[in-house]
Amino acid sequence: MQLDLSRPSLCRSALSLGAAFGLAATTIAQVPINGVVASRFQGGQTTSPLGGLSVMDLGAPGTATSITGLGTDLTGSSSGLGAEGAASVLVDSSTGNLIVGEHALPGYDTDIHVLTLSGTSVVNDSVYTLGMAPGGGGWVDQMAWLGDDVVFTVRGSAFGSGAMMSHLVGVLRPRLGGPGTPGTITPVPMTALPIGYINALAVDEERGIAYFGMWQNNTLSEVYSVPVPGDGVTPATPALVATLPSGVLNLTIDGDGTILAGCVGAAGKLFRIDITQSPATVTPVSIGVNDMNGITMENVSGDIVFCDSGAARIYRWDQGSGLVPLGLVSGGASGVAVRQTMATYGRSTPGQNHYEWALAPNPGGAPMLGNTIFSMTTTSSPGSAALSAMLVSFGRGSITLVGAEFLTDLNSTVTQIIPSGPSVPFTLAIPNVAGLSGLTLTAQSAHFELGGGVTTSRGLELSLQTPPAPTINPIVPSAPLPNAIVTVTGTNFFFGMQLQVAGVPTPIVSQTSTTLTFVMPTGVLCDSSITLTNPGGGTATASLNGTPTITTMSSSGPAAGGALFYILGNNLDGALVTFGGLPPASILGQTRTSISGYTPPGPVGPAPVVISGATGCTTVGTYTYQ
Numbered sequence: 001m002q003l004d005l006s007r008p009s010l011c012r013s014a015l016s017l018g019a020a021f022g023l024a025a026t027t028i029a030q031v032p033i034n035g036v037v038a039s040r041f042q043g044g045q046t047t048s049p050l051g052g053l054s055v056m057d058l059g060a061p062g063t064a065t066s067i068t069g070l071g072t073d074l075t076g077s078s079s080g081l082g083a084e085g086a087a088s089v090l091v092d093s094s095t096g097n098l099i100v101g102e103h104a105l106p107g108y109d110t111d112i113h114v115l116t117l118s119g120t121s122v123v124n125d126s127v128y129t130l131g132m133a134p135g136g137g138g139w140v141d142q143m144a145w146l147g148d149d150v151v152f153t154v155r156g157s158a159f160g161s162g163a164m165m166s167h168l169v170g171v172l173r174p175r176l177g178g179p180g181t182p183g184t185i186t187p188v189p190m191t192a193l194p195i196g197y198i199n200a201l202a203v204d205e206e207r208g209i210a211y212f213g214m215w216q217n218n219t220l221s222e223v224y225s226v227p228v229p230g231d232g233v234t235p236a237t238p239a240l241v242a243t244l245p246s247g248v249l250n251l252t253i254d255g256d257g258t259i260l261a262g263c264v265g266a267a268g269k270l271f272r273i274d275i276t277q278s279p280a281t282v283t284p285v286s287i288g289v290n291d292m293n294g295i296t297m298e299n300v301s302g303d304i305v306f307c308d309s310g311a312a313r314i315y316r317w318d319q320g321s322g323l324v325p326l327g328l329v330s331g332g333a334s335g336v337a338v339r340q341t342m343a344t345y346g347r348s349t350p351g352q353n354h355y356e357w358a359l360a361p362n363p364g365g366a367p368m369l370g371n372t373i374f375s376m377t378t379t380s381s382p383g384s385a386a387l388s389a390m391l392v393s394f395g396r397g398s399i400t401l402v403g404a405e406f407l408t409d410l411n412s413t414v415t416q417i418i419p420s421g422p423s424v425p426f427t428l429a430i431p432n433v434a435g436l437s438g439l440t441l442t443a444q445s446a447h448f449e450l451g452g453g454v455t456t457s458r459g460l461e462l463s464l465q466t467p468p469a470p471t472i473n474p475i476v477p478s479a480p481l482p483n484a485i486v487t488v489t490g491t492n493f494f495f496g497m498q499l500q501v502a503g504v505p506t507p508i509v510s511q512t513s514t515t516l517t518f519v520m521p522t523g524v525l526c527d528s529s530i531t532l533t534n535p536g537g538g539t540a541t542a543s544l545n546g547t548p549t550i551t552t553m554s555s556s557g558p559a560a561g562g563a564l565f566y567i568l569g570n571n572l573d574g575a576l577v578t579f580g581g582l583p584p585a586s587i588l589g590q591t592r593t594s595i596s597g598y599t600p601p602g603p604v605g606p607a608p609v610v611i612s613g614a615t616g617c618t619t620v621g622t623y624t625y626q
Helices: 008-021
Strands: 002-004 035-040 052-057 060-066 083-091 098-104 109-118 121-132 138-146 149-154 169-173 184-187 197-204 209-217 220-227 239-244 247-253 259-264 270-274 281-284 292-297 304-308 313-318 322-328 335-338 342-345 354-357 375-381 387-393 396-401 404-408 414-418 423-429 440-448 454-456 459-463 485-491 498-501 515-519 528-533 539-544 549-553 564-570 576-579 586-590 594-598 605-612 618-625
Touching: 035 098, 052 083, 083 138, 109 138, 109 149, 121 138, 149 197, 197 259, 209 247, 220 247, 220 259, 239 259, 239 270, 239 281, 247 292, 259 292, 292 335, 304 335, 375 440, 387 404, 387 423, 404 440, 404 454, 485 528, 485 539, 498 515, 549 618, 564 605, 564 618
Parallel strands: 002 423, 060 322, 083 335, 138 197, 197 247
Antiparallel strands: 035 052, 035 083, 035 335, 052 060, 083 098, 098 109, 098 138, 109 121, 138 149, 149 169, 169 184, 197 209, 209 220, 220 239, 247 259, 259 270, 270 281, 292 304, 304 313, 313 322, 342 459, 354 375, 375 423, 387 414, 387 440, 396 404, 440 454, 440 459, 485 515, 498 528, 528 539, 549 564, 564 594, 576 605, 586 594, 605 618
């Protein structure tokens, strides 16, 4: 089913409600949607860089940019102030705020910071003190979202004072009471744990279950589950989920519901824990990196984003095609987070069936302006409803009607009936309207069940943005024959992208965020180009079917042939070369920019050196036989 967002009444609502609800009021100008934030701490260093936060664009690999305006408790200190830096980080995709957990030395308070940025500079720092750890210091090892709340773990011995006194897991509610109102910290009481310390955390938001990794050593870790937040009084009993043969560093929940554990140790760096099996199965995943010292998931593609602490580099892991290096982080990183384009919030209303959003990988791509095939999919288990509807609005809400909680803003909600079934895709055509950029769209599915009653899914929050311009790497092959499959790699390939070959619109056969393919049309002239245009107008152009060029080459050799020659230039890959009409005696190597080999024999005097591309584009040089 499809709802057209370009309907005039809805667009007018978007433009007016954006200001009314403050949806675009707080932004991070240089941390884009799909931006990656990495935290780092001192780790015993005494020279710069010590700690801090860095940002980079998930779609544009490069060196990370440091966030400025941080206090010494987050940048680290070499002057004995007890500050080690930032141990963990989250991004609030709605507001653009950063939630940062400290690493503090023994005898100093350990805090969580909620940071508001302008550009890449901090303009406000709200501090929540957890307490003081007298033993090995205080660490907020990892944090995870639970709706609008933040679940966090603290490392080492329990705090001897403060809000987290004698507790290892807590919940921060940074939005309680609205903007400008202090949040609260609530500890999660638990029964005794084995010797070791909590070093990793992931949260099943819908079911309110936290999974945490207990570090024993480099060859043994355990993963436990515990309900959160609980009533804050009755101790919860952690249940053992799985045992790992390595030291666990970080956890995240994959799109298929399994847990991915980043580790350190010779037995493996990444493990997949299938909690749908009883007992849970643990499978090593080969990924070819050092210690995975930070791990999270990008909600649209289903890609895993993590830090290789040994290489001090952030990577994106496409589970189908492998690793994509993103950027270097000065001094290494301890945690990573992504500002998501799609994120869930709130809780579903229970009923006969359970309704959930299937986010990653999303076949319709990200909710970018001009993406007319953007889709949202709800799943139903174990059965289907009698009647279902999709609610779309420009704001959050919370109102209970007919026993169900509705999480969209009902004053601006547009409702459309959708089919009932185990999996229902819903297409939302996002127009290329500049006034929509920066607004937040919300959605929720409502279901009328066969046995009576109404149930709802969680809310889904969509950040509407203008896509950045794409970039193009070398095209393979650079001089394709007609009807050949051509592969283009680059960055920022958004769904709804248009392709032109030699100025003629050409269908895209397949596409991901970094790769697309098309069939080479007939009649493409030498030195043509391809142009990629994202929804919103950002373009990139690259040459195609370029004529071979010569910048320098061997000038002479014996008439008997057999002399080593070289040709340097461009568009030489796949080209044929002849000396006076004869092919070389042999080719040693050939790339896009060079050809080398041994000459054939030839009569004394000048001989034309003809270089012909695969499609007949030709250039000529001269070689003199002596």
